[in-house]
Amino acid sequence: MRRWWLTLLLVNVTLIATALPRTGVTAMPWLAVDGLMLIAALSLWPGHRHARRGLGYAAGALIAIVVLGTVGNTVTQEIRGRLFNPYLDPAQLPIFLELLRDNLGLATSLVLVAVAIVGLLAIGGGLGHLLATLPRPRRPSARLTLVGVLVVSAGLVLLGPTRHTTWLGTPGVGLLADQVTRAYATHAAVRDFDAQLTRSETPLDAPEGHPLPGLAGRDVILAFVESYGMAALERAPFAAPVNQRLDTMAETFERAGLSVASGRLVSPTLGGQSRLAHASVLSGLWIDSTLRYDLLLESPRATLVDDFERSGHTSVAMMPAIYRDWPAGRRLGYDTIHDDPRLDYRGPRLGWVTIPDQFVWHRLRQLRDAHAEPVFAELALISSHAPWTPVIEPLPWDAIGDGEGFSRWEDAGSDFLEKWGDNAGMRQRYGPSLAYSLAVAAEYAVHDVDADSLLILLGDHQAAPGMLGFTPDREVPVHVVSGDPDLIAPFLEHGFVRGTQPLRDTPARSMADLRDLLHRLYGGDAS
Structure with a gap:
């Protein structure tokens, strides 16, 4: 017994x-x-x-x-x-x-x-x-x-x-x-999603893509800010530096003659797997798992990359976190892919992040200057990636060079392995890290976004629940910026509001709806 x-x-x-x-x-x-x-x-x-x-x-x-x-x-x-x-x-x-x-x-x-x-x-x-x-x-x-x-x-x-x-x-x-x-x-x-991929019910389902004539001749930049979720605007201690930065951005844009509107999107992922957010925006489908992501890549489904190429744009991917072969990028059909090696960054590797956001914006500026035709650029910005170390400051743009300007922070993030288990420390660094990412994006907009360009700046997902505390929802901010107020005005009729602060008490739009929205606003309602 x-x-x-x-x-x-x-x-x-x-x-x-x-x-x-x-x-x-x-x-x-x-x-x-x-x-x-x-x-x-x-x-x-x-x-x-x-x-x-x-x-x-x-x-x-x-x-x-x-x-x-x-x-x-x-x-x-x-x-x-x-x-x-x-x-x-x-x-x-x-x-x-x-x-x-x-x-x-x-x-x-x-x-x-x-x-x-x-x-x-x-x-x-x-x-x-x-x-x-x-x-x-x-x-x-x-x-x-x-x-x-x-x-x-x-x-x-x-x-x-x-x-x-x-x-x-x-x-x-x-x-x-x-x-x-x-x-x-x-x-x-997944079986239903697979069947959805093979259907052809709207022009957006066509494998060759559908043009966006309202954006023809204009540069369009789709920039994902890592871990930029609505919790960053709503929860202490990170809400204070983030909201202060957003308010400063609004004032800066107004002085520069830029129009800005903001809204909220629901991301298909939380705490990671940013590619699912990217794929949802590009495809117009809800990609909330690796399996759906793989099915999308195996299908002939067109994406925004195809849409903009049919509109006369050169398509560019700026992917500082990709340092290996990227078959998905080839499948999506970008004209050029600037991953870690092709960004030719010669500055210090800043901990996990390796390449700061400002350098990616710097390379984008150089790339746009080298192209006579309009550019559709997708950016995956990673300075605001956990564990949020080191938190750096914007440099004068003429001091960046090939990255040597960041040498003052050399080895500053070398202890990032020790930081992962320090939730209290990460909570303190998260807000300033996001504030830096937003600051350099705003500086780029002030100097390089004009009446012939549209910047869509959005979060990819909320930060990990283990750091944020109680489980957040999946909402992320999105900001659209242009020197042409007529480009921004249609967003105001579809739930966006003027300024950099999105409303909190209205329904959020799915990331999968953004492609359809762009076609409704600039493509003659392709859906």
């Missing part, structure tokens, strides 16, 4: 621990009914000894999977503000491991991965061994008791009264059921 009670204790503690991230300490059950049912069933199993051992180890492996699912839920909730999705997220493992290596170093990453693997094997193997070697009760009264336990616990699991009882729970069954349901629903949603 000692082994039986020891097995029950360890299985119960393990399963209860998996419920902790979902229910919290105060609501955590102290008896896992599904674990009790499992132990009773294996104790009564009448089969051959080898069959019972196999079932025991299989049950241990299943408990390890529940633990792995709990870890997945915790990590994705902290980073993405949602639960782990077994249909989508396993494909993200290589990217997650790469980020782990880049942020913590290879040695530390290998140790963490090894500890995680050994821990899971220990849980699965240890509990599997205990379950596989459970003694079968000899006395009829003991067997009858176990039958009663099995029937009662099975009834509790199947009928669901544990949902209304705080001290009883079914954490293992509940997690597995949630994951299976989520995976099935995601599969159905």
Whole structure:
């Protein structure tokens, strides 16, 4: 009986621990009914000894999977503000491991991965061994008791009264059921999305793209500011420096004769995966997963890149965070791609960010001067990327050179690996970091945005929930700037307001609607 009670204790503690991230300490059950049912069933199993051992180890492996699912839920909730999705997220493992290596170093990453693997094997193997070697009760009264336990616990699991009882729970069954349901629903949603990609119901679905005659002959810049979410305008301590910068921008634009309007967009992602936001804006489709992103790239679906090229624009991608081959960029069809190597930055690498925003704007200015035809440029700006170190200041534009002007901050961000776990420090640096990104964007606009250009400056997603505190929504600001007030006026008729401060009490527009909106305003309503 000692082994039986020891097995029950360890299985119960393990399963209860998996419920902790979902229910919290105060609501955590102290008896896992599904674990009790499992132990009773294996104790009564009448089969051959080898069959019972196999079932025991299989049950241990299943408990390890529940633990792995709990870890997945915790990590994705902290980073993405949602639960782990077994249909989508396993494909993200290589990217997650790469980020782990880049942020913590290879040695530390290998140790963490090894500890995680050994821990899971220990849980699965240890509990599997205990379950596989459970003694079968000899006395009829003991067997009858176990039958009663099995029937009662099975009834509790199947009928669901544990949902209304705080001290009883079914954490293992509940997690597995949630994951299976989520995976099935995601599969159905992806199937519908795949069918949507093959339909051709509007001109925007055409694989050759649809022109934007209202923007022909004008430069259009689509600039994504990393981690620029509405929480940055609304929550302390970062709201103060960000709102101060936005108010200064509005005054600066007015003095420079620039018109600006602002609104809010709902991003498909939270805390990361910026490419999903970029793809949603470019395609006019809701791209909220890597799988949808891949399906888009495999489809003939046109994007804003095609639309502007049909309008006579040279298409340019400015991607300072991309330092490897980028097949997605080739598929999207940019005329030129200025990634990390092609930006030819010769200044110091500023921690994780590597290339400051002002240098990217500097290169864009040089590129526009070199092209006689209008340019459609998409920028992925990264100075405001976590862990927000170092926070630098704008330079005089003639002091930038090929990046040598940033030498004063050399090694200032070299400790960025230590900063990732310091949430309090990141909260203090987040606002000033965004203020810098907005400041250099505004300076570029004042000097280079005129009546023949349109700047669309927007956030890609909110910062990670683990840093912001309680889980935010997915809304991000968007600002449109031009020297021609007639280019900005149509936005005011579609929910935008004058100035740099978006309204907070109106419905936000989906990022996937921005392409259609541009066509409504400048393309003769292609939808």
